[in-house]
Amino acid sequence: MKTLLLLSIFALGGLATALPGDCQKQSSCTATTAAAEGKTIIDTAVAAGNFGTLATALDAAGLIETLKGKGPFTVFAPTDEAFAQLPEGTVETLLRPENKALLTSILTFHVVPGDVIAEEVVKLSHAVTVNGQRVDIRFDDKAKEVRINGAKVTTADIRCSNGTIHVIDKVIMPSTKNLVETAIQAGGFDSLATAVRAAGLAEALTGEQPLTVFAPTDEAFAQLPEGTVEALLEPENRDKLVAILQHHVVAGRVFSDQALKAGEAVTLQGGRLSIGLEEGVAYVNGAKLVATDVQASNGVIHVIDRVLLPE
Numbered sequence: 607m608k609t610l611l612l613l614s615i616f617a618l619g620g621l622a623t624a625l626p627g628d629c630q631k632q633s634s635c636t637a638t639t640a641a642a643e644g645k646t647i648i649d650t651a652v653a654a655g656n657f658g659t660l661a662t663a664l665d666a667a668g669l670i671e672t673l674k675g676k677g678p679f680t681v682f683a684p685t686d687e688a689f690a691q692l693p694e695g696t697v698e699t700l701l702r703p704e705n706k707a708l709l710t711s712i713l714t715f716h717v718v719p720g721d722v723i724a725e726e727v728v729k730l731s732h733a734v735t736v737n738g739q740r741v742d743i744r745f746d747d748k749a750k751e752v753r754i755n756g757a758k759v760t761t762a763d764i765r766c767s768n769g770t771i772h773v774i775d776k777v778i779m780p781s782t783k784n785l786v787e788t789a790i791q792a793g794g795f796d797s798l799a800t801a802v803r804a805a806g807l808a809e810a811l812t813g814e815q816p817l818t819v820f821a822p823t824d825e826a827f828a829q830l831p832e833g834t835v836e837a838l839l840e841p842e843n844r845d846k847l848v849a850i851l852q853h854h855v856v857a858g859r860v861f862s863d864q865a866l867k868a869g870e871a872v873t874l875q876g877g878r879l880s881i882g883l884e885e886g887v888a889y890v891n892g893a894k895l896v897a898t899d900v901q902a903s904n905g906v907i908h909v910i911d912r913v914l915l916p917e
Contacts, residue, residue: 646674647681647766654764659689659697666701667710677768678721682741682754684777692777708782711737711903715780721769723762738816738859739780739901754778781901784812785819788902797827797835804839805848811855817905818860818871820879820890822913830913849875853916859906862888862898877916890914 648670651657660683664670673679689697700709715737732740744753752759757776764771781788786808789795798821802808811817827835838847852875865871866888871879881890888895893912900907 644767646768647677647679647771648674650764650766650771651683656685656687657683659686660684663689663697663701663709663713666703667706667713669710669713673717673768675768678719679736679769680718680720680722681769681771682716682718682757682759682774682778683771684716684757684774688757688774688776711780711782712777715739715741715778716774723765723770732861735780737780739903740861740899741778781903783902784904785817785902785907786811788900788907789819789821792900794823794825795821797824798822801827801835801838801847801851805844805851807848807851812904814904815857816859817874818856818858818865819905819907820854820856820893820895820910820914821907822854822893822910823896826893826910826912849916850913853877853879853914861906862895862908865890865908873916875916879914 645653648661648664652661661670664673673681699705700712715735717736718733718741719736731743733743734740741755746752754774755778757774757778759772760775761773764773783791786799786802790799802811811819837843838850853873855874856871856879857874860868860871865881866883869881871881873879879890881888883889888898890908890910891914893910893914895908896911897909900909
């Protein structure tokens, strides 16, 4: 993943956030950089003394050796105080062996591939994490601070031998619901959920393989000619139903900006979707995108106002 995608992440408001050329003028910047010199991300965090819970969690998830590796990595590191803000019992529950997968998902949501420092901050609004999901970035120029999914970056540019640490004041949580669960929770996708079950595609949409779904709403299905949905749900029409549903699914996580840049996508059905803007509104094969980048644990959902029919 190119480092350019990861810029605009880190705070300018707090401690040790000056650009390298200014470090000699600020004792906090010099101290922070020198403290981590020659040490890995893990060694640096342990030596700092206020990341004990993070270190314990990384060990329980089996990620210690990974973050001691070559990398480079950029870590949004929650302090012990940040973990203490979680509901009582949350940390203890996450540390149980049976919850290792969930813990790993949460921890990798705090890690971005590449080494990104404060001087590389630009006006981007998100970054893709090792977890696969994106974090939202909000830079307040007036306050000179950045928030990552609502967590404030309190210290930036703790340089390590295999990357950089940026300290945050909250634990940030990824989506833990799969594509089907996310759609059901959102509401307005009863017809889609019924069709997915009838087509036998529920397992595929709840698996680990990341997917992108252009999800028609109930209103979109209601626009089809009368009796169409009922006919498609008949067992003898299952192959046709499967083809239609697969025409709404693309392999991998494709976020809206990536889709618009590509201009097209190949669906699991084998057909092609044309994606573009018309008068500032995004469309896919003539269907309007009414909501985008709804994240799930195994992919992303873009809501559309029409059912896409393969040729």
